[in-house]
């Protein structure tokens with residue numbers, strides 16, 4: 256299905272880090288996948304074209320747009336060069352910013368770019384669809400499934416579906432697509448992880464139109480002239496982007512936190528520091544989606560607030576630390592966790608066994624499966640606790656004061672468990688009042704990879720960011736040798752601090768804005 260030769264690709268030197276791909280469906284009617292490398296220009300195919308990416312489409316300009324790579328962050332941006340028909344990103348047309356083109360749009364996982372005449376709900380035959388992703392697995396196979404023959408298909412993990420997807424994120428009977436007269440519809444069959452249509456969660460049933468993009472689990476599907484063209488992608492790597500303008504209460508009279516912007520990625524272990532009442536819990540509740548703020552919380556490019564049903568299982572509090580029952584065996588313990596975490600309708604006994612098996616292998620406790628918990632060493636018990644946390648499909652783990660009320664040894668043990676969860680490809684965020692205890696016993700280095708400091712401004716009484724970066728940078732920024740001394744710097748004098756919150760909020764602002 257993929258025609259790698261049809262699109263001319265300029266090969267810039269391999270870049271380091273995440274590799275971004277662009278899936279293109281143009282008038283050629285077959286998806287082409289190109290890997291973005293450095294800056295690349297986009298235009299239509301014509302004899303003397305000098306563009307890096309050329310699409311078969313007469314409604315695309317000769318030099319329609321540009322993909323711009325920002326080396327510092329590893330992000331891609333897209334600019335429309337004030338083209339005649341323009342470019343739509345996730346359904347919104349990019350507007351001219353200056354004589355050169357639109358303002359750069361930062362591309363996120365799964366962003367959908369279209370070049371079309373004005374009616375997106377009825378694509379022009381020469382329309383172009385492009386999907387930006389970091390999760391494309393090189394060489395993975397595209398398949399097509401005609402839906403026009405029978406007038407309806409079902410999609411799910413169960414063998415009895417018309418389109419079977421072997422992916423644990425997919426429910427046994429996940430969705431159905433059917434025809435009614437000239438119209439096509441899709442319905443989410445109350446799946447656990449939902450269906451995304453053009454980047455939005457499907458509620459009940461919705462119209463399907465040509466060029467629509469569906470995500471079911473990790474499978475991308477394009478609906479194109481009564482055919483589903485699909486490909487299973489890799490699990491996105493885990494990237495959390497928090498952009499909060501403000502969180503207010505009392506009908507806007509009190510603003511608890513303002514201007515909180517940061518990103519964390521898979522394997523990050525983020526320490527959240529802040530004085531009493533600075534807004535740490537408010538921030539956590541906003542990231543969990545429990546108490547929404549003005550702004551957006553993106554995980555792998557998906558907006559939590561707009562896709563709460565499908566995403567709520569991916570971001571969560573670390574459930575109570577497991578009190579492992581000493582008289583149970585390892586496998587039994589983990590099967591009990593699977594019973595609780597994996598929905599009965601979606602996951603059969605066999606699925607749960609499979610998930611427990613793969614988690615044990617991942618963490619390295621499969622050889623201990625028949626051992627009693629009471630026979631395990633301290634380190635092995637810790638690993639079983641980590642496995643228990645990894646059985647669900649959670650990607651972001653948030654922990655509010657795991658160390659309160661514990662002795663130093665148990666505190667350390669809990670921090671090590673959290674660190675190991677992060678090392679397994681997750682993002683872990685922790686509020687801790689004893690941050691200097693969390694050090695690697697061998698190297699003496701902090702277990703945290705990032706520090707986020709929230710300080711309460713005396714000007715507006717709201718919590719603002721006073722720092723985000725790595726541990727050593729944080730100490731340098733505040734001129735301290737221990738993390739807990741950061742609190743001394745920012746806490747008000749009546750709490751025994753130096754009262755320099757406003758100073759550091761401004762210093763951090765200057766650092767971010769140059």
Ligand SMILES: Nc1ncnc2c1ncn2[C@@H]1O[C@H](COP(=O)(O)OP(=O)(O)OP(=O)(O)O)[C@@H](O)[C@H]1O
Pocket residue numbers: 504505509511529530531532533534535536537538
């Ligand atoms: N619903 C509310 N109405 C009014 N004020 C509120 C509300 N919720 C929180 N606050 C105030 O907002 C500020 C931030 O609260 P938050 O609980 O987020 O702080 P925190 O940093 O977690 O503090 P602590 O470390 O003491 O738990 C506090 O001054 C708190 O009194």
